[in-house]
Amino acid sequence: DQQVKQNSPSLSVQEGRISILNCDYTNSMFDYFLWYKKYPAEGPTFLISISSIKDKNEDGRFTVFLNKSAKHLSLHIVPSQPGDSAVYFCAASGSGGTSYGKLTFGQGTILTVHP
Amino acid sequence: DAGITQSPRHKVTETGTPVTLRCHQTENHRYMYWYRQDPGHGLRLIHYSYGVKDTDKGEVSDGYSVSRSKTEDFLLTLESATSSQTSVYFCAISIQGKETQYFGPGTRLLVL
Numbered sequence: 001d002q003q004v005k006q007n008s009p010s011l012s013v014q015e016g017r018i019s020i021l022n023c024d025y026t027n028s029m030f031d032y033f034l035w036y037k038k039y040p041a042e043g044p045t046f047l048i049s050i051s052s053i054k055d056k057n058e059d060g061r062f063t064v065f066l067n068k069s070a071k072h073l074s075l076h077i078v079p080s081q082p083g084d085s086a087v088y089f090c091a092a093s094g095s096g097g098t099s100y101g102k103l104t105f106g107q108g109t110i111l112t113v114h115p
Numbered sequence: 116d117a118g119i120t121q122s123p124r125h126k127v128t129e130t131g132t133p134v135t136l137r138c139h140q141t142e143n144h145r146y147m148y149w150y151r152q153d154p155g156h157g158l159r160l161i162h163y164s165y166g167v168k169d170t171d172k173g174e175v176s177d178g179y180s181v182s183r184s185k186t187e188d189f190l191l192t193l194e195s196a197t198s199s200q201t202s203v204y205f206c207a208i209s210i211q212g213k214e215t216q217y218f219g220p221g222t223r224l225l226v227l
Contacts, residue, residue, distance in 0.1 A: 004157075032214045043119075043205055043218030044158070089157055093214040100165050101146055101209040102173070103216060105157035 003027045004092050006106035013113050019077040021109050023090035026071065030092035034103070035064060035075045038087045047088075048075070080113045087111075118142050119219035121206050127225045134193040136222050138206030146209040147189040148173075148216060149181065151202040158205065164189055196226045 005024045013019045023033075031052035036044035050057040050064045050073070057064050063076045077084055087110050091103040118141035128134050138147060145166055150158040150173075160173030162181040170181050178200060180192045193200055203223050207216040 006157075034214060036218075041221070043207075043220050046215055046217065049215060091158075100163060100171075101214050101216065102148070102160055102163060103158075103214065104174075105150075105159070107155055107157045 001026075002107075003030075004090060004104050004106040006088075006090060006109050008109050009107070010110040010112070013080045013111065015082055015113055015115050016079045019075075019080045019084065019111055019113065021075040021077075021088050021090075021111065023073045023075075023106050024071060025073075025092050027092070027094065027104075028071070029094040030104075032093045033064070033066060033073050034091045034093075035062075036089045036091060037084075038089065038108070044089060077111075080111075082113050082115050085111055085113050119206060119208060119217065121204075121219040121222050123222060124220065125223045127227065128196050129227050130197055131195050134196050134224065134226075136191045136204055136206075136224070138189040138191070138219060140187050140189075140208050142208070143186050144208040144210055145186070146211070147183065148207040148209070149179075149189065149191045150205045150207065151175065151200075152205060152221075153202050161191065161204075193224075196224075198226050200224065201226045 034049040035047040038044040066073045087108045089108045090106045122137045148163040149161040159175045164170045164183045182190045206219040209216045
């Protein structure tokens with residue numbers, strides 16, 4: 001059972017426009033969410049995160065929105081740049097002392113930004 | 116840079132042989148993780164460690180074992196490799212068991 005889902009395997013966007021990547025989750029115990037970016041032949045790199053007590057978090061061109069009632073989060077990249085082309089993973093974590101920071105990942109979305 | 120290295124970076128092996136992958140960190144972080152990445156599945160947790168000699172199973176632990184005899188090293192062993200274990204393996208650390216994890220460069224394993 002996939003608890004974190006990214007239903008769009010790929011997304012193609014023109015340089016300068018907005019990229020919107022989506023993620024849905026089913027486990028109501030998740031209370032911390034992260035986005036990672038991954039280039040080929042490299043490990044994932046942390047991009048941005050959000051706690052369930054917030055509904056929005058911004059860091060430069062990247063904004064993450066959380067809709068707890070819909071169990072949905074999205075990552076907005078504005079403006080998109082060719083260097084943003086990568087695989088994007090969303091991940092979720094539950095709270096509690098025994099979670100040990102374990103993450104559950106979505107399947108990933110391949111973002112291609114065309115010049 | 117979380118100071119994480121993985122070795123080997125690439126390995127080809129035959130079905131039935133044991134394989135050990137190494138993750139090494141230089142920052143003395145307590146929490147370490149092993150994931151595998153496969154198309155259509157994202158990253159899935161194999162095993163994790165919350166201290167020296169303290170390890171536990173993740174989502175896809177069957178066929179894998181781990182050991183952590185030193186803070187800086189976390190070893191993943193495939194007791195008898197199978198073709199279904201062909202994958203890219205990533206090691207990660209977290210600081211104080213917080214949710215943000217930092218990943219190593221990965222090991223690409225091919226089991227023939």
